[in-house]
Amino acid sequence: MNIDLSSMMVPADCCRPIDDELTASDAEATAAVFKALADPARVRIVSMLARSEEPACVCELIPPLGLSQPTVSHHLKKLVQAGLLTREQRGVWAYYGLDREGIERAASVLDLKGVAA
C-alpha cells in the first residue's frame, strides 16, 4: 500500500520541519537591535535625533521626554550599545547623534527584496 506523496495537493504529511537558516546567535543579535527600539522613549529619541541632523546633548532631550535624567541616560546607553547612536564628549556635555550606518543595518533586516523568490 504505497502512497505517491508527490501527487498530493493537500499535504497530509504536514508538520515536516522547515529549516531555519538563521543561527541562534544571529537571531539573538538581530533581536537585540529591535529590543533597543522596543520602547516609546527610545523611539522618540531616535526620531528627534533623526530630525536634528546635528547631535544633541542630554539636557536637550530630557524636557520633551518628560523623564528623569538617569532614565534618559539609561535609554541613551542602550541605544549606543545597540549601535544605533554615537556618543561624543564635548567638555561637560555629552552629544548623542544617529549612527546612520547602524540604522541602515537594522533596516536591511526588514528588507524583503532579495529574499525568497
Place this chain on the structure above:
Amino acid sequence: MNIDLSSMMVPADCCRPIDDELTASDAEATAAVFKALADPARVRIVSMLARSEEPACVCELIPPLGLSQPTVSHHLKKLVQAGLLTREQRGVWAYYGLDREGIERAASVLDLKGVAA
C-alpha cells in the same frame, strides 16, 4: 555687559529643549511593532517565513525553534497582533504567512532617506 550670543561657537546656552515631532501614541505604536521583533524566537519565525514564500503551519515551526507548542502559538499571536504575520485556517491546520505590507511599514520607520536634510 551684553553678550552677543550669535557669535559664540560653543553654545553656552545648551540645554534648550528640542521639539519632539512624534506624539506619545505614535511612539508607542512604533515601539509596539519593534517589541514584536525583540525576541530571538520571533525573529527566527519571521526569517523562516520570509524564505518559504508560502505560509507554514505551526507544526512545521516547532521543531526548528525547539520550543513547546504553546510557546510557539504565543509568539505567533504576538506577531499577528503586530501586523507582521497573517493567519489562515485550513482545516485543522493554521497557516501563518508574512504580512509583506506590515513588514514594509516597519521598515519605512527606519528609512532615513527623506528625513532631515
Place this chain on the structure above:
DNA sequence: ACAAGACATTGACGAACGTCGATCTATCGT
C-alpha cells in the same frame, strides 16, 4: 456520536525591563 489531532488559552513561575532617588565622576570657571 466518538476519538484523535492541531492549535489556542490559562495559570504560574523566574528573569528581564523601565523608572526613579541617591550618589559618584568628571569638567569647567573662579
Place this chain on the structure above:
DNA sequence: ACGATAGATCGACGTTCGTCAATGTCTTGT
C-alpha cells in the same frame, strides 16, 4: 583648590515578558 554643573552609575521597586504544563476548543475521520 573649590564649588557648580552635566552626566553616569547604583540600588530598589513594580511591571512586563518568555516559558512551560495543563486544559480547552474546534475540525476531521471513523
